[in-house]
Amino acid sequence: MxxxxxxxxxxxxxxxxxxxxxxxxxxxxxxxxxxxxxxxxxxxxxxxxxxxxxxxxxxxxxGEREFYGLAFALNAATLEPRPDTELLVDLALDALPQRGRILDLGTGTGCIPIALLANRTDATGLAVDIDPQALAIARQNADRHDIGGRLDFALGDWFAPIPDYETFDLVVSNPPYIPSAVIDTLAPEVKAFDPLRALDGGPDGLGPYRVIAADAGRFLKTGGLVLLEIGFDQGAEVSALLDAHGFADVAVHKDLAGLDRVISAHHMSN
Ligand SMILES: C[S@@+](CC[C@H](N)C(=O)[O-])C[C@H]1O[C@@H](n2cnc3c(N)ncnc32)[C@H](O)[C@@H]1O
Structure with missing residues (x-):
């Protein structure tokens, strides 16, 4: 059939x-x-x-999908982790210093920080999501892969739940980046089963990048790196946002299909 x-x-x-x-x-x-x-x-x-x-x-x-060689449980609040996002994990692993600490914004299943921490037993992290159901499954996935003790979780809107004194070596995110109007044109099975909150990046798809570019510097150590997954056509606009907020070495990285997929940039001083 x-x-x-x-x-x-x-x-x-x-x-x-x-x-x-x-x-x-x-x-x-x-x-x-x-x-x-x-x-x-x-x-x-x-x-x-x-x-x-x-x-x-x-x-x-x-109810589960493999990412970076590990199985991740899913629920209705989470997107399936996608192979495209593995590039972000590769870049993060290269950049993370000894005993480094990472912040993952919009963690969903927790796939990014869990893949990182599973491969770097000296590292710790904080995973944020606005959806309590997503955080619940991320916690479950962290326990499943035995990194529960090294990954903290915070419920809330991007940086809002993070204490001011916290700083990180890496801020990573695969935020929602589809323009609201494009959501209507997506395949019915995407609209029917994928959570809207994980897809919708606002009118031009750049809303979450504006927040992250504006505030990541406050939570990064000097020389720390921000790594953001982007849509294939968002490289120039997200680079411009990071430039405008004083980030250095802004670089776009391509995935295996040759498409722009991740942006990296250094935070030079507070
Ligand atoms: C594209 S999904 C990515 C999930 C996961 N990081 C991955 O790569 O598979 C975006 C995530 O951002 C979360 N999110 C959306 N708006 C948010 C906000 N204002 N603050 C924190 N998280 C948010 C969603 O709930 C969703 O889990």
């Missing part, structure tokens, strides 16, 4: 969903594929395939 409806990865989707419905991994699924299925199991598989047919992603149905 998925093939007939034109799903590009129909066979893989069906295997993943069947395995999930039956509690079997890929190997068990392959070795037991000729066994008959009881009616209850068949109904569970059919229900998941039906959800996929209505456009829900396999990751949402299964």
């Amino acid at each position: 998925l093939t007939r409806l034109g799903f590009a990865t129909a066979a893989l989707d069906a295997k993943l969903l069947t395995g999930h419905a039956l509690g079997l991994d890929m190997l068990a699924l392959a070795t037991r594929e000729n066994e008959p299925m009881d009616a209850g199991s068949a109904a569970r598989v059919a229900e998941l395939i039906q959800r996929r047919m209505s456009g829900e992603s396999v990751a949402r149905i299964i």
